[in-house]
Amino acid sequence: EAAVTQSPRNKVAVTGGKVTLSCNQTNNHNNMYWYRQDTGHGLRLIHYSYGAGSTEKGDIPDGYKASRPSQENFSLILELATPSQTSVYFCASGGDLSQNTLYFGAGTRLSVL
Amino acid sequence: GDSVTQTEGPVTVSESESLIINCTYSATSIAYPNLFWYVRYPGEGLQLLLKVITAGQKGSSRGFEATYNKETTSFHLQKASVQESDSAVYYCALGGGGKLIFGLGTTLQVQP
Numbered sequence: 001e002a003a004v005t006q007s008p009r010n011k012v013a014v015t016g017g018k019v020t021l022s023c024n025q026t027n028n029h030n031n032m033y034w035y036r037q038d039t040g041h042g043l044r045l046i047h048y049s050y051g052a053g054s055t056e057k058g059d060i061p062d063g064y065k066a067s068r069p070s071q072e073n074f075s076l077i078l079e080l081a082t083p084s085q086t087s088v089y090f091c092a093s094g095g096d097l098s099q100n101t102l103y104f105g106a107g108t109r110l111s112v113l
Numbered sequence: 114g115d116s117v118t119q120t121e122g123p124v125t126v127s128e129s130e131s132l133i134i135n136c137t138y139s140a141t142s143i144a145y146p147n148l149f150w151y152v153r154y155p156g157e158g159l160q161l162l163l164k165v166i167t168a169g170q171k172g173s174s175r176g177f178e179a180t181y182n183k184e185t186t187s188f189h190l191q192k193a194s195v196q197e198s199d200s201a202v203y204y205c206a207l208g209g210g211g212k213l214i215f216g217l218g219t220t221l222q223v224q225p
Contacts (some may be wrong), residue, residue, distance in 0.1 A: 003154070004158070031211055042117065042204065043159075050211075058212075059210035090158060100147045100208030104158035 003027045006091050006105035014040045019078040021108050023091030031094040032074040033102065034058070034066060038086040043090060049074055081112045115140050119205045119216035127224050128197055134190040134219050136179075136205035143209030148181050148188040151204040153218075159204065162190075197223045 004025045013019045022043030027030065030051045033044040047066035055066040063085060065077040078085055088109050092102040119136045126132055140146040150162040150172075163172035168183035177192045188205060200223045205216040 008133075033212075035215075037218075040217065042217045043213075044215075045212060048212070092159075094211065097211030100149070100211060100213060101161055101164060102159075102213060104160065106156070106158040 003024060004093055004103050004105040005093060006108050009108060011110045013065035013081045015082060015112060017081050018079050021076040021089055023074045023105060024072050025093040027093050027103055029095045031093040032068065034076045035090045037090065038087050046076065083112050086110060086112045115142055115207060115214050117205050117207050117214055117216035120219045122220035123222055124219055125222045125224060126195055129194045132192045132195045134203055136188045136190065136216060138188065138207045140207055147208040147209060149206040150179055150190050151206060153202045173184050195223050197225050199223050
């Protein structure tokens with residue numbers, strides 16, 4: 001049974017439109033993360049959260065917002081989507097920061113036309 | 114900065130052959146980095162394959178193993194005899210402070 005669930009799995013959006021990617025975890029982890037993966041790049045950290053109500057900027061936050069309304073849910077928001085945001089997005093959760101082990105969802109493939 | 118470099122793929126091997134995927138790291142801002150190998154099978158998310166948190170130690174899982182070598186800043190992934198089901202994308206990652214820094218990933222194709 002999947003412990004980190006992302007929705008939608010696939011999304012086609014128009015340039016300038018608003019996109020919300022959702023992530024739910026049942027691991028009871030405090031920490032949650034959003035990464036994107038593109039050809040020629042490893043996974044790059046966009047935003048992360050240490051708990052409900054908190055969000056932090058990762059390495060490539062420009063053009064993205066994040067929301068952590070509860071322990072279980074972490075959303076990534078593209079207010080004005082651009083074609084450069086076409087990518088595969090991964091959500092992850094993690095527990096003890098000293099261990100660093102993350103548990104990933106299956107990914108969301110986003111195409112911005 | 115902190116970074117991870119791994120074998121550029123795709124890597125193609127025949128079933129029952131041995132495998133090595135190289136990984137080297139630079140951890141300039143992380144005092145005691147943890148090292149990981151994650152694997153992504155088609156249609157699935159990344160999952161942890163193995164991790165080592167102490168230099169000099171070896172991690173192993175599903176026939177794969179990797180040794181954390183602080184002197185050479187390496188964490189190469191090895192398997193003595195691969196199976197077709199090992200076909201996937203393998204990511205080396207460096208961890209510190211609750212965040213992970215990933216390599217580009219290495220696609221492994223195992224031919225029957």
